[in-house]
Amino acid sequence: MIVDWDKPANNGLDIKGFNIEVANNQNSSFHKIDICGSDRNILSCKIPMQILREEPFSLLDDQDIILRASAYNNVGSGKTKKSQNVTSIYGAPPVVGYPAIQIFNFTKV
Numbered sequence: 001m002i003v004d005w006d007k008p009a010n011n012g013l014d015i016k017g018f019n020i021e022v023a024n025n026q027n028s029s030f031h032k033i034d035i036c037g038s039d040r041n042i043l044s045c046k047i048p049m050q051i052l053r054e055e056p057f058s059l060l061d062d063q064d065i066i067l068r069a070s071a072y073n074n075v076g077s078g079k080t081k082k083s084q085n086v087t088s089i090y091g092a093p094p095v096v097g098y099p100a101i102q103i104f105n106f107t108k109v
Contacts, residue, residue, distance in 0.1 A: 001052070003036065004044035005069045005081070013073045015040045019080075022057060025064035031056045037069070 003020060018037030021030035036045035052059045059065060067083040 001047045001049060002044060003033075003047060003067055003069075007040075007043060008071050008078060010071075010073070013075060015071045016073050017071075018043075019070045019072060019077060020045060021068050022052065022059075023066050023068075024057075024059055025066060030066075030068060040071075 005018065005020070007015065017040050020033045020036040022033060023030040033045065033047055033051070035051070036047065051057070052065075068080050070080040071078045
């Protein structure tokens with residue numbers, strides 16, 4: 001899953017990084033995604049689905065989740081912005097067949 005966010009106004013102090021958190025739709029308890037947000041210049045993060053299936057998230061396939069993000073600096077964290085759309089966790093993609101190969105020109109060597 002890829003998550004991206006916008007950089008808010010810093011109100012005079014440099015932003016140090018971002019807190020990216022996840023909760024399932026039926027539980028208001030948010031948990032921080034530790035692999036996201038540590039670099040203030042990177043505004044996206046690829047979260048492996050396996051991480052969301054493990055503790056403390058323990059999300060199941062087809063379960064709705066809510067994401068939220070906040071910026072932080074030396075003073076603390078700013079206001080939290082929740083995702084507007086609820087995102088669903090889906091199972092592994094179906095197995096695909098072999099790629100199609102076409103030969104356009106064949107020369108005997």
